[in-house]
Amino acid sequence: MLAVTDLRIAYGKTEVVHGVSFDVAAGECIALIGANGAGKSTILKAICGLIPPSSGDIRFEGRSIGGLPGHAVARLGICMCPEGRQMFPEMTVLENLQLGAYRRRSEDISGTIDEVMTLFPRLRERASQLAGTLSGGEQEMVAIGRALMAKPRLCIFDEPSLGLAPKVVDEIEETLMKIKNLGVTILLVEQAVSMALRVADRAYVLEAGEVVASGTSQEISNDSRVQSAYLGG
Amino acid sequence: MLVDLLQQLFNGLVIGSIYTLVALGLTIIFGILGIAHFAHGSVAMFGGYLTYFLILALGIGVFPAMALAMAGGALLGVVLERVAYYPVRNAPPINSFIIALGLTLIIEKSNLLLFGVDQIIVPTGFNRIFTIGGLALPELRIYILLTAAALVVALTILIQKSWMGMAVRAVAQNRAAAILMGINVHAVSMFVFALSSALGVAAGVLVGALFAIAPGVSGGLVVKGFAVLILGGLGSIPGAIVGGLVLGVSETFASAFVSSAYKDVIAFLLMIGVLLVKPEGIMRRSVAR
Numbered sequence: 153m154l155a156v157t158d159l160r161i162a163y164g165k166t167e168v169v170h171g172v173s174f175d176v177a178a179g180e181c182i183a184l185i186g187a188n189g190a191g192k193s194t195i196l197k198a199i200c201g202l203i204p205p206s207s208g209d210i211r212f213e214g215r216s217i218g219g220l221p222g223h224a225v226a227r228l229g230i231c232m233c234p235e236g237r238q239m240f241p242e243m244t245v246l247e248n249l250q251l252g253a254y255r256r257r258s259e260d261i262s263g264t265i266d267e268v269m270t271l272f273p274r275l276r277e278r279a280s281q282l283a284g285t286l287s288g289g290e291q292e293m294v295a296i297g298r299a300l301m302a303k304p305r306l307c308i309f310d311e312p313s314l315g316l317a318p319k320v321v322d323e324i325e326e327t328l329m330k331i332k333n334l335g336v337t338i339l340l341v342e343q344a345v346s347m348a349l350r351v352a353d354r355a356y357v358l359e360a361g362e363v364v365a366s367g368t369s370q371e372i373s374n375d376s377r378v379q380s381a382y383l384g385g
Numbered sequence: 386m387l388v389d390l391l392q393q394l395f396n397g398l399v400i401g402s403i404y405t406l407v408a409l410g411l412t413i414i415f416g417i418l419g420i421a422h423f424a425h426g427s428v429a430m431f432g433g434y435l436t437y438f439l440i441l442a443l444g445i446g447v448f449p450a451m452a453l454a455m456a457g458g459a460l461l462g463v464v465l466e467r468v469a470y471y472p473v474r475n476a477p478p479i480n481s482f483i484i485a486l487g488l489t490l491i492i493e494k495s496n497l498l499l500f501g502v503d504q505i506i507v508p509t510g511f512n513r514i515f516t517i518g519g520l521a522l523p524e525l526r527i528y529i530l531l532t533a534a535a536l537v538v539a540l541t542i543l544i545q546k547s548w549m550g551m552a553v554r555a556v557a558q559n560r561a562a563a564i565l566m567g568i569n570v571h572a573v574s575m576f577v578f579a580l581s582s583a584l585g586v587a588a589g590v591l592v593g594a595l596f597a598i599a600p601g602v603s604g605g606l607v608v609k610g611f612a613v614l615i616l617g618g619l620g621s622i623p624g625a626i627v628g629g630l631v632l633g634v635s636e637t638f639a640s641a642f643v644s645s646a647y648k649d650v651i652a653f654l655l656m657i658g659v660l661l662v663k664p665e666g667i668m669r670r671s672v673a674r
Binding site: 200201202221222223226227231232234238239240241242243247250251252254255257298302 | 548551552554555558559561562563564565566567568569570
């Protein structure tokens with residue numbers, strides 16, 4: 153479904169992603185793991201059209217999308233739940249969710265709103281509250297819900313657990329499992345490696361802008377380098 | 386005395402409603418693009434002149450002429466955004482600032498070339514004056530208030546309820562997230578310029594009907610508009626509405642009860658006062674709500 157080939161990305165003259173390749177098949181959940189600064193978020197931004205790649209190819213359902221503007225990528229059905237949650241702070245929870253369905257604005261979205269609120273009952277209680285006034289965990293639910301509102305073909309999660317209490321991280325993990333079981337194709341970027349590996353089918357390990365290991369989540373969990381670097385083993 | 390107060394309040398609200406229309410355009414543009422669009426006053430004057438000539442040339446009433454001029458204004462707004470501001474969208478803000486100043490001169494002088502140097506008054510035919518309990522309510526002023534109110538209500542509904550309005554607010558609050566939702570930020574910019582310029586044109590027509598349009602009027606209008614923005618909070622729609630009315634009423638009260646010589650000082654006094662006491666404006670909210 154998504155195929156990234158030899159992707160290179162530079163900020164100015166400094167190349168930060170050096171020829172990364174990976175792919176995501178329909179219905180799969182893939183994790184990109186690695187330390188801070190490994191280039192994970194940069195790769196996601198390039199896929200979503202927020203920054204242009206300097207070379208390499210990004211193909212989505214056979215079509216090259218590298219360098220396409222962000223809104224055009226979103227309209228193809230690639231939806232991102234961004235790092236730091238990125239609320240529309242002075243809009244209500246309901247309006248945030250509605251905006252998630254912007255690409256489906258000619259359709260009736262009330263059914264989808266209901267589905268998202270069933271997934272996150274807390275959002276139903278808070279529907280008319282301003283998103284900026286919610287707790288971090290609740291904002292993460294809005295961000296995930298907002299991404300699902302688009303009925304994405306590929307849903308990208310960028311550090312969904314970042315800055316959240318451990319108990320909330322467990323909730324996020326459960327939610328990701330639920331979304332995966334709904335059949336949504338997922339690309340997950342996480343620093344919480346053990347959590348990511350429990351959710352994902354396969355994983356790629358990034359270090360300093362390069363893929364240094366890849367395989368099924370099981371294989372990656374048993375990889376000694378990954379264990380010593382990320383899993384405290 | 387009470388009648389006097391009410392009379393001045395009415396007059397103030399009429400003028401304030403025009404300030405509100407000017408400020409609304411400025412505030413939406415600032416909220417979305419962070420541009421101080423100084424040429425807005427000249428666009429308003431362009432609309433006033435255009436309406437005047439449409440009424441004369443086509444023999445139509447003031448409202449159809451105003452509607453046509455607003456459509457023309459919207460088109461002009463899109464052209465300004467594309468030609469003047471779009472090319473510098475990623476450059477440091479000083480660029481758009483200088484462009485805004487240049488645009489002001491260009492449109493101001495174009496108005497001179499197109500419409501001449503004579504002072505004009507937009508003919509409305511609304512000459513009756515209603516008297517209620519000692520209050521003099523000229524028909525024209527009532528229509529001005531109603532027109533402005535209708536436009537403000539229409540804008541509010543558009544911004545609050547429509548998909549495009551939601552997109553406008555989304556871009557103002559979180560540009561990157563708006564892109565991820567599939568919102569085309571460039572289309573939103575064009576829409577905002579069209580909308581703001583149409584509102585500005587309406588304000589220009591109302592100024593032309595209430596007072597007169599002449600070269601140089603636009604400068605005063607845009608200064609008042611920015612005073613309202615600072616009063617109400619940059620980027621705030623409710624702030625522009627409340628701020629415009631407050632400025633209009635304050636001015637009228639000052640000229641009625643103090644001296645008309647100080648009328649134009651009021652805007653600056655309010656501006657300085659707000660900056661000293663509550664620099665975020667009396668209604669601290671972004672384009673948001």
